[in-house]
Amino acid sequence: MKRRHFLQSSAAGVASAFGLPGLARANGAAGRVVVIGGGVGGATAAKYLKLFNPALQVTLIERNARYVRPYGSSEVLNGHATMASLDVSYDALRSRHGVHVLIDTVTGLDATRRQVVTAGGQRVPYDKLIVSPGIELMYSAYEGYSEQVARSAMPSGWIPGEQTTVLARQLQGMRQGGTFVLVAPPNPYRCPPGPYERAALMTEWFIKHNPTAKVIVLDPKDSFVTDETMMLGWNRLYGFNLPDDYAKRMAPKVELRQHGQPGMLRWVRAQDGGRVLKVDAKRMRVESEGEVIQADVVNIIPPMRAGPLARSLGLADKTGWCPVDRRDFASTRLPDVYVIGDASIADAMPKSGYSANSQGKTTARAIVEQLAGRPVPEPVWENTCYALAGKDYGIFVADVFRIVEGRIARINGAARYLPLDATPTQIRLGARYQQAWLRTFTEDVFA
Amino acid sequence: MSTRLVLVALAAVGAAAWLAAAAPAHPQAAATAVPNPATNAAAAAAPAAASAKAPPALPPVTGEALAHTCAGCHGTQGRLADEAFVPLAGMPAASFVQTMQDFRSGRRPATLMGHIARGLSDAEFQSMAAYFERQVPAPGSAAALDPLRAGTKP
Numbered sequence: 001m002k003r004r005h006f007l008q009s010s011a012a013g014v015a016s017a018f019g020l021p022g023l024a025r026a027n028g029a030a031g032r033v034v035v036i037g038g039g040v041g042g043a044t045a046a047k048y049l050k051l052f053n054p055a056l057q058v059t060l061i062e063r064n065a066r067y068v069r070p071y072g073s074s075e076v077l078n079g080h081a082t083m084a085s086l087d088v089s090y091d092a093l094r095s096r097h098g099v100h101v102l103i104d105t106v107t108g109l110d111a112t113r114r115q116v117v118t119a120g121g122q123r124v125p126y127d128k129l130i131v132s133p134g135i136e137l138m139y140s141a142y143e144g145y146s147e148q149v150a151r152s153a154m155p156s157g158w159i160p161g162e163q164t165t166v167l168a169r170q171l172q173g174m175r176q177g178g179t180f181v182l183v184a185p186p187n188p189y190r191c192p193p194g195p196y197e198r199a200a201l202m203t204e205w206f207i208k209h210n211p212t213a214k215v216i217v218l219d220p221k222d223s224f225v226t227d228e229t230m231m232l233g234w235n236r237l238y239g240f241n242l243p244d245d246y247a248k249r250m251a252p253k254v255e256l257r258q259h260g261q262p263g264m265l266r267w268v269r270a271q272d273g274g275r276v277l278k279v280d281a282k283r284m285r286v287e288s289e290g291e292v293i294q295a296d297v298v299n300i301i302p303p304m305r306a307g308p309l310a311r312s313l314g315l316a317d318k319t320g321w322c323p324v325d326r327r328d329f330a331s332t333r334l335p336d337v338y339v340i341g342d343a344s345i346a347d348a349m350p351k352s353g354y355s356a357n358s359q360g361k362t363t364a365r366a367i368v369e370q371l372a373g374r375p376v377p378e379p380v381w382e383n384t385c386y387a388l389a390g391k392d393y394g395i396f397v398a399d400v401f402r403i404v405e406g407r408i409a410r411i412n413g414a415a416r417y418l419p420l421d422a423t424p425t426q427i428r429l430g431a432r433y434q435q436a437w438l439r440t441f442t443e444d445v446f447a
Numbered sequence: 448m449s450t451r452l453v454l455v456a457l458a459a460v461g462a463a464a465w466l467a468a469a470a471p472a473h474p475q476a477a478a479t480a481v482p483n484p485a486t487n488a489a490a491a492a493a494p495a496a497a498s499a500k501a502p503p504a505l506p507p508v509t510g511e512a513l514a515h516t517c518a519g520c521h522g523t524q525g526r527l528a529d530e531a532f533v534p535l536a537g538m539p540a541a542s543f544v545q546t547m548q549d550f551r552s553g554r555r556p557a558t559l560m561g562h563i564a565r566g567l568s569d570a571e572f573q574s575m576a577a578y579f580e581r582q583v584p585a586p587g588s589a590a591a592l593d594p595l596r597a598g599t600k601p
Contacts, residue, residue: 048515051523327505354519361515378505382516382566384559398559400516400566410480412566418558430558436531437520443529444518 030055031371034116034126036106036309038062038090040071040353041132041341044360044445050097052368059100059124060093061116067446070191071353072438073160074198077168078205080391086160092447109313111334128367131315131331132341132356133307135159135190141303142183143278153281154298158190170297171202177212178296181286183276184219185301188321190342190351192225193387193397195301200230200389203238203265215265216295218288219274225350226387226395229418231267232256233389233427239263243272254420276300304351306343313337321345326403328366328376329359338363347408349401354383357445379403386434394418394430510574513567517575526585534589536582537596543576544569 030053035046038060046060067088075081093099105119115123137156139147150156155163155170174180180202184195199217206213224230228250234240239259241247247256268274273290279298280286286293305311305320315322315331322339323332329344331337340363341356349355362379369376385397400412410416418430514525517535521527525535535543549555551564567575584590 047523357519358516361518362512365512375506377512378508380508380513380516382519382563384519384563394558396559398562400563404481410566411482412480412562414480415562415565416480423556426556426558433520433531433558436529440522440527440529440532441519444523447523 030057031127032057032059032125033128033130033367033371034058034124035060035130035132036062036116037132037134037307037341038064038067038101039132039134039341039356040445041134041356041360042130043067043090043093044357045130045132045340045364046099047093047097047445048361048364049368050099052364053371054098056368056371057100058098059102059126060090061102061104061106061118061124062090063103063105065103066090068160069438069442070158070160071441073157073164074194074201076160076164077157077171077198078201079168079172080201083160083165088442088446090446096447106309106313109334109337111337114336126336127371128336128338130338130340130360130363130367131310131313131343132360133309133315133339133343135304135342135351136307136311137301138303138305142276142300144281145279145300145302149279149281150300150302153284154279154300156300156302158185158194158301158304167297167299171205172209174210174213174296176210177214178210179214179216179293180206180297181216181218181293181295181299183286183298183300183302184217184221184224184274186220186303188351189301189304191385192350192352193230193385193395196224196226196230197387197389198299199265199267200234200238201391203234203263204390206264207238211264213264216293217265217267217274218276218286218293219267219269220276221274222269222271225385226397226417228420229395230387230389232420233393233395234263234265234267235259237390237393238265240265240267243267243269250420304342306339310339310343315339316343317345319345326406326408327379328370329363330366338367348410349381349399349408350383350385350397352383352385352397353441353445354385355381357441358382360445381408384437386430386437388431388434390431392428392431394427394432394434396430396434508571510571510576510578513571513575514578522585524582525579526582526588527590528585528588530589534584535579537584537590537593538576538579539596540573540576540580543579544572547572547575 033049035042046058049056049058068086069088073086090101094101107119108117115125117123139145139150155167157164157167182199203215231242235256239262241259241262273288275289277287284295306316306322310316310322315333317323322343324339324344329338329340331339340359342351358381366376381401383399387395389395395418397416399410401408402411520532521535527534547564550557550560590596
């Protein structure tokens with residue numbers, strides 16, 4: 001039985017590679033696609049594979065029985081959401097879409113026989129394999145920091161879970177007038193506006209509950225995605241004064257306030273000494289190039305690379321991320337394997353949930369066409385990131401991407417962000433849409 | 448058989464290398480926009496003119512595939528039951544095209560739809576519109592109550 005399957009799928013592979021649709025169909029098998037990783041990229045791919053071709057046999061292999069969504073998880077810190085509200089079930093993928101969801105841990109790959117090996121002792125055969133492994137947080141990037149420290153004294157919470165709960169408790173219980181330090185990550189990383197949204201939401205919360213608190217963002221970068229629109233929100237809401245160069249650049253477009261008594265939020269970028277060198281978890285100290293800060297709560301968002309599975313399966317290169325063929329996100333390192341989501345090298349596409357969702361669909365389409373022996377159409381991707389500068393202050397990123405001269409490029413003009421001269425209505429609507437997006441997006445991926 | 452398979456695999460990897468060679472992994476830093484080949488005549492003509500390295504042109508993107516890029520907000524197949532965004536399933540094609548053109552020109556105020564519309568051509572609006580018009584609105588959604596929409600007549 002196993003051997004027959006193997007021969008069938010081999011024939012299909014040869015046929016599609018040579019563009020012989022007749023031969024590919026001749027064996028009657030629609031094909032078996034295995035998806036590893038039940039995050040946004042993997043779940044989207046599994047669902048859309050079945051929508052595109054219900055006859056496909058689609059197996060999603062995921063370690064955890066339920067998904068904890070990272071997008072919107074900073075809202076647990078200010079008490080706007082609960083940990084339980086981040087939970088997403090795989091039931092709809094099973095019952096509505098006919099995806100076989102296997103809760104198991106992948107331990108290896110037999111690329112020659114095209115089988116995925118699991119800790120549960122299964123060998124799952126595939127014609128095509130999609131790997132959506134997400135990110136790994138590099139806790140050891142800073143002297144004095146480790147996963148152990150992240151679990152207790154200085155949580156990260158960038159992948160939501162127990163650390164999110166710990167961080168929420170620390171922030172909401174911080175002494176009056178205490179100092180919260182948020183260490184932003186270097187590029188590239190998951191959810192570009194996320195660290196700054198988190199700083200904003202906590203500043204808003206402190207103003208109400210801990211008005212003499214301080215919030216310091218230490219940054220190894222000199223700029224960030226949505227910087228002008230985010231900092232304009234900070235300027236209006238939290239008494240934040242923009243760095244001179246930003247203020248000068250933005251002045252012709254928008255009226256900025258100059259606050260004689262600056263607010264509690266500070267952004268220390270690389271050129272002002274924002275790069276962190278080491279931390280001392282016992283004494284709650286953070287040492288950056290510019291200063292040593294005695295803190296009360298420290299949230300470190302460490303540098304990132306492709307998830308551990310990407311590296312153990314040999315899909316990542318020396319950059320730590322996974323090189324792919326832009327047309328279908330096929331790995332350039334292993335045949336019949338595709339890498340989507342944050343782990344892939346996708347040029348101008350940010351490492352966002354929306355990007356992973358968009359890639360899941362184009363890769364699902366490519367695989368359906370390839371298995372049927374048809375040519376793969378030109379892919380077009382989209383990205384939308386909503387973020388909050390305050391609970392009623394919504395900003396965003398909006399992109400359309402195509403392949404241009406062999407690279408994925410943005411093609412929808414210079415404007416990516418909320419305009420600086422946006423009306424109060426646009427800003428308030430953005431915040432409403434951000435909340436709605438958390439629902440509609442989860443539905444498109446998992447329901 | 449197995450030799451052929453290996454050769455096929457190698458060929459696939461080789462073809463892939465053209466697009467994937469030595470890309471810097473700094474997506475956030477690479478945010479500058481380039482002209483849209485679908486809407487920019489000069490850029491569209493360029494690949495045909497030269498570039499011996501270029502692989503054969505891919506079949507054009509379909510309206511359905513473009514429509515799926517909307518689903519993160521507007522629902523899978525545009526069949527949104529949530530009230531927050533406009534459900535696109537069953538929308539008359541002419542309304543969809545007009546709305547997108549108005550977003551693109553700025554005539555219709557938006558949060559981010561103007562930015563999205565500027566990445567798409569008129570022909571693409573039309574192919575997306577044709578797809579959405581064919582979809583049946585989600586039961587119980589506002590769109591399902593609209594007598595002008597497809598699939599809503601008794």
